[in-house]
């Protein structure tokens with residue numbers, strides 16, 4: 001979930017990568033090629049649009065060429081961020097049970113297979129947008145080659161696996177192609193956060209023979225196996241991505257529209273029903289009372305996010 005803080009893990013991992021030979025395939029004396037699978041917020045997104053209307057007069061109505069919206073720090077400044085939110089948020093269609101973009105907006109995830117797009121989420125290499133770059137550097141120093149023995153598997157992290165079906169097909173093929181292009185060497189998959197359950201979903205849906213042939217190992221960094229408390233926090237308060245210019249409250253309008261956030265909610269296999277997971281001055285909510293939290297608190301939060309207009313001068317205090 002946390003897109004910017006994996007530094008500690010990366011340091012440890014890159015040290016062991018340099019010192020040990022754990023990335024060598026045990027079946028062959030060749031390096032196991034690596035595929036990075038990012039977490040929520042960890043892929044670049046490009047957009048173009050021709051919108052019937054905008055949220056402010058200063059928001060662009062048309063954008064003819066694909067351009068990067070995630071994570072373009074310049075767009076996240078107060079005021080302008082509302083235009084941005086309207087371009088990346090999703091709308092849920094109760095009839096089809098799927099989500100869609102704002103009217104007139106097209107989005108795509110660039111760089112399939114290329115690790116660069118997960119080394120840097122911000123293609124301008126603004127330091128706030130660095131992601132797998134340190135671990136990638138450690139691997140390049142060992143002789144890994146971008147696009148050949150080191151690959152990236154970005155996806156539309158706004159959506160849960162049920163709306164990312166194309167990714168599972170593409171990922172299966174990427175594993176097979178990477179194996180082929182590296183003299184039939186089984187692949188190492190390195191995942192972060194939401195990338196771990198995404199990958200698990202794939203591995204549970206392929207045959208044991210396929211895994212035996214193509215997968216050397218699966219390394220999960222802070223995998224959100226049982227969901228994440230952070231998802232609860234985001235529903236309640238939003239997430240400022242640890243960026244000091246950003247307000248979690250403003251970001252929340254976009255974040256709570258993502259089905260992936262619901263996919264990442266704490267899992268009942270891990271959290272006990274009577275565990276208090278949300279504390280407010282008025283009352284506590286246990287895990288079993290999550291539904292009440294959504295009806296009591298969260299309906300209010302949606303109203304608040306509507307009145308929390310940057311120019312309206314209104315500000316509701318955080319409830320939690």
Ligand SMILES: *[C@@H]1O[C@H](CO)[C@@H](O)[C@H](O)[C@H]1NC(C)=O
Pocket residue numbers: 111114146147
């Ligand atoms: C990797 O592949 C992408 C697209 O397939 C290409 O744009 C990029 O230049 C390649 N990078 C290298 C280092 O070959």
Ligand SMILES: *[C@@H]1O[C@H](CO)[C@@H](O)[C@H](O)[C@H]1NC(C)=O
Pocket residue numbers: 165168169201202205
């Ligand atoms: C699982 O595999 C079946 C067929 O093997 C395929 O139709 C389906 O799309 C796969 N699902 C995922 C999530 O990969």
Ligand SMILES: *[C@@H]1O[C@H](CO)[C@@H](O)[C@H](O)[C@H]1NC(C)=O
Pocket residue numbers: 276279281282283284
């Ligand atoms: C909420 O739970 C905490 C412990 O998790 C407890 O200290 C506190 O008194 C509870 N508050 C209410 C309002 O029940």
